[in-house]
Amino acid sequence: MSNKVFQQNLDDKKGPQPGGPYLIQMLFKEPVAMPDKEKMTSTMEKHIGAAECFCYDSKMAGFAALDHIAEFKDGKCPVQLMVMKCDKFKGKGFDAFLKSQMWDCQEDRDRIFRECRYQVIATDMLAAALPTLERANLDTDFLDALAELYPTCEAFYFQNCGKLILAEDVRSHQIEGPDRFIRFGVNVRFFNIQGTEDMLIDTVGMSTLYLPDLQYHFHDMDPNWVVNHAYNLASYILANDNPIKDGETVDGVEDGRMSRNLQWTCQYEDALIQPPRAVLDIHMGTFASGGR
Template identity: 25%
Template sequence: MLDDNENSRDYRVRLFFKQKPEVSKAAILDKMDVRSPGFAPRDGKRDSDRLDFRHPNFVTNIGGKSVGATWSIRDEEIEYPGDLTPYLPALEQSWLWDDAEGPVGDSEHQLVVLDQTAANMRPLERLAMMQLLVASVVETHPCEAIYWEATEQFLHPKKFLEGLKEFAAKPWKAPGAFNVRVSRVIGYGERRDDDSRDMLVDSLGLGILGWPDFQCHFRGLDWKEIQQIIYEKALEVFEKGPKIQDGQAFPGINASQVWKCRYEEAILGPPRKVIDIDPGIPYCAGLRYAVTAGVYVK
């Protein structure tokens, strides 16, 4: 049994549809019977309207009580169909699907797949169970787009299913498992000049599973190289666990660079602990640059 974690958050994935789908609970369970034997409806009925599920293998400790992890599917209307404004940040960071705007804009309904009281599951088991349930719903109820809310990216349904099959032995490599975002920082504090135009690259998807994400706030470096570094560091955590210690150093883009890590609060939301990668002078940016270089930045 795993320990309680008071900082847990539900893991959500949203499936977008043009029209309201007629959800078949039995069809979803038929798929899950193959993918994860033991997955069952909480009410014991395969044909009821209650879309809540459990699995006997996953029990957590919350408040000193044994509580089973649960999964739910909810039917919701999209509040403003055709309005992409709420999704623009995710659309910009959806590296695996360049043309998601059309299907997302055409959708009016959504099925929300989420887990509850599941935060204390082992990270890879939690991720895999969500992937299997989403795949089962998508196969039985074809949708226009998948919004992997936990990693803030849109996925093409067909590509998601293909990727999940391809990386069955390594679910962290499947589409949606984690994302590496790239953002431009234009000004901080009272500064709004060219010297304050920095970039931030961070990972998203490890924090919700209980592991630290990564971030690097920098200037004067190729963001694609930083994105690749953070991608590789995130993969290391999935494959080996978080081994990096506070203050640990590792080579940068070239062997002459020594970059240090430290644990911090994330600069860009959602709120979470991250391993901050400091590329050192002259590449470090923001308030960290002020401390390192002795420059006052308000």
């Protein structure tokens, strides 16, 4: 746990835009060449289905995901997946606030930022027009392809949610279906509220799929129980295209497990901690803090 004190700053407009790009930074110790065009195309097809390489040069490679069609008012076209050339990585923009919420590789975080001097950036384009589950699966299929194409990658940083994950953990995951997006594209953050016994747990990353992030403001409960609840609820919201309406309830937590005996009320509010965004606030009954 970090002991640093951070200021709440909802004037900071930086952060994920709803439906924004799923932007992946791959970090490397040494420079890496763009993989061969044919190899890239075959690896993409292995993971995302039919693919067509529509640009390939020393600066970038672009692939049309032919099975994933984005439809707009004035036409339709395949989603595009872009991979940039290797560039220098200087660690700019990674402040103490962002680093404090990189729970997946706390022990390796400083080493990664110290040793990795190169990066390859990859992103989707036009994917916001896809149905929610289709985009969630395509983005993580794309991630699996990148993990295979770049074996010397040390770590992946997911800009939409602020997660830093060791490459070996990405390559070895056994998760199937849309829960892969929850694992890599959604970050559950934890904060102690200075001067109180209160804690705040929230998510970042759900808005990439036009779904609500979650927020819990509470006291007197093991925060690990709440983190698990947040991941489970985020998974439910993704799998069911967010069926939860203002004022409805969800199962709460008793003795570390979700329980129907305890019902927590859901309410749409503005986030308490940056980035500014709408969240689904979970009122934890007798454990809840703050006014609603």
